[in-house]
Amino acid sequence: MSSAYDVIVLGSGPGGYVAAIRAAQLGLKTAIVERELLGGICLNWGCIPTKALLRSAEIFHYMRHAGDYGLKAKEIEADLEAVVKRSRGVAKQLNQGVTHLMKKNKIAVHMGEGKVTAPGKLEVKGEKGTETLAAKHIVVAAGARARDLPFAPADGKRVWTYRHAMTPAEMPTRLLVIGSGAIGIEFASFYNDMGAEVTVVEMLDRIVPVEDADVSAFLEKSLTKQGITIKTGAGVEELKVSDKGISAKIKAKDGKVESGEFSHVIVAIGIVPNTESIGVEKLVELDRGFIQIDPYGRTKTKGLWAIGDCTPGPWLAHKASHEGVTTAEAIAQELGNKDVHPHPLDRNNIPGCTYCHPQVASVGLTEAKAKEAGYEVKAGTFPFIGNGKAIALGEAEGFVKTVFDAKTGELLGAHMVGAEVTELIQGYTVGKTLETTEAELMQTVFPHPTLSEMMHESVLAAYGRALHI
Numbered sequence: 001m002s003s004a005y006d007v008i009v010l011g012s013g014p015g016g017y018v019a020a021i022r023a024a025q026l027g028l029k030t031a032i033v034e035r036e037l038l039g040g041i042c043l044n045w046g047c048i049p050t051k052a053l054l055r056s057a058e059i060f061h062y063m064r065h066a067g068d069y070g071l072k073a074k075e076i077e078a079d080l081e082a083v084v085k086r087s088r089g090v091a092k093q094l095n096q097g098v099t100h101l102m103k104k105n106k107i108a109v110h111m112g113e114g115k116v117t118a119p120g121k122l123e124v125k126g127e128k129g130t131e132t133l134a135a136k137h138i139v140v141a142a143g144a145r146a147r148d149l150p151f152a153p154a155d156g157k158r159v160w161t162y163r164h165a166m167t168p169a170e171m172p173t174r175l176l177v178i179g180s181g182a183i184g185i186e187f188a189s190f191y192n193d194m195g196a197e198v199t200v201v202e203m204l205d206r207i208v209p210v211e212d213a214d215v216s217a218f219l220e221k222s223l224t225k226q227g228i229t230i231k232t233g234a235g236v237e238e239l240k241v242s243d244k245g246i247s248a249k250i251k252a253k254d255g256k257v258e259s260g261e262f263s264h265v266i267v268a269i270g271i272v273p274n275t276e277s278i279g280v281e282k283l284v285e286l287d288r289g290f291i292q293i294d295p296y297g298r299t300k301t302k303g304l305w306a307i308g309d310c311t312p313g314p315w316l317a318h319k320a321s322h323e324g325v326t327t328a329e330a331i332a333q334e335l336g337n338k339d340v341h342p343h344p345l346d347r348n349n350i351p352g353c354t355y356c357h358p359q360v361a362s363v364g365l366t367e368a369k370a371k372e373a374g375y376e377v378k379a380g381t382f383p384f385i386g387n388g389k390a391i392a393l394g395e396a397e398g399f400v401k402t403v404f405d406a407k408t409g410e411l412l413g414a415h416m417v418g419a420e421v422t423e424l425i426q427g428y429t430v431g432k433t434l435e436t437t438e439a440e441l442m443q444t445v446f447p448h449p450t451l452s453e454m455m456h457e458s459v460l461a462a463y464g465r466a467l468h469i
Helices: 016-025 040-045 047-064 080-104 162-166 182-193 213-225 317-334 367-372 388-393 421-433 438-443 453-462
Strands: 002-010 030-034 108-111 113-118 121-126 129-140 144-146 174-178 197-202 229-232 235-241 246-251 257-262 264-267 271-273 304-306 352-354 359-364 377-383 398-405 411-418
Touching: 002 016, 002 317, 016 030, 016 080, 016 317, 030 129, 040 047, 040 080, 040 162, 047 080, 047 162, 047 182, 108 121, 113 129, 129 317, 162 182, 162 264, 174 182, 174 257, 182 197, 182 213, 182 264, 182 352, 213 229, 213 359, 213 367, 213 398, 213 411, 246 264, 304 317, 352 421, 359 421, 367 377, 367 398, 367 411, 377 453, 388 453, 398 421, 398 453, 411 421, 421 453, 438 453
Parallel strands: 002 030, 002 129, 030 108, 129 304, 174 197, 174 264, 197 229
Antiparallel strands: 113 121, 121 129, 144 271, 235 246, 246 257, 352 359, 359 411, 377 398, 398 411
């Protein structure tokens, strides 16, 4: 059986299914190929279900601190099985939503293992056999998977990746988290709130190392206060796994090797792109397995495109979705649609969010990176304790920091740590996209009482004009 399309998308994650929808909106005959679940890792095993878990942990945290709000709560306990069940229910709902979107946009769905066999040709092996698809353009959105420790691959019993950590068979008692990026810190925060004794090991000199140094320092202090043990500048040299637990050897920053006993380990040391078995090795340029593309998603082979986590980072769902739209529009333009004008992604305007407690969010350059780039910098910081809404919420921990070019007033970066900052960061992202300066931000009216007022005050602080501190 052979089917021909204008566009075939290989992978249905937040990059793939969005690319397919945009292509269909532009009148292109579109198909999508998926080997597991529509929605990919993000909807089924990543962004969405982890946030459901973290929401449960957040509610549990507030219940245990009900007295801080003048309330009384007795016999509070967590039901891990129920928490996981809710998370999986949320993921299922989103998966069904993507299925609906495919039908609504008349996108053909082919379930099975997809492999590019030649430019414009794709083979799909599914339950009903093998079918060959053809298209003028193929978009590779194959995603990525968790990287294993070479000396202790994940077994799903004691050594976990994020997928195992989302559906645990049992509650960890003593948990070792290797890696302090967003995934590692989110699971450390979740299991700490749920009652586990958590240790985080990070080989670099600070946690969440892509964030501003001030944010890293503040978050480490906050998590330590919550009871999480954090070891930076350290590495795990050995894991011995048994039915009863895990013995770990951790080399500290001073060179000393410490031994520790843990019930479980979460490995969060990065990702591996899913590019080794999809037939593209000779058709694209690879760097450490990641497909190299131009700003519109083109590879070196005409008609073959790539987006999302199988391409260079940052490896974020919203970056993949934006790339999906850009690539679909670029394809439509190549096919003769003169009404679309795709814009390449500006990587300086991609926000990043970490949903631990307290939350972390940022966009653009850190203060250190701005200085390294040669900018003369003006930076301002405003603390949550100076904000009325934060105090009323009982969330007076955190700060907002903004970084400007002292010569032009351009907003170079914004960095936040505290309650709900993952919702606030988009204000600065819009500002950066519109190439705003400090003048526009200062003249913007922010509603009161809101946490967003701290965004205004941080800008004022950069220029010595803060009003409430």
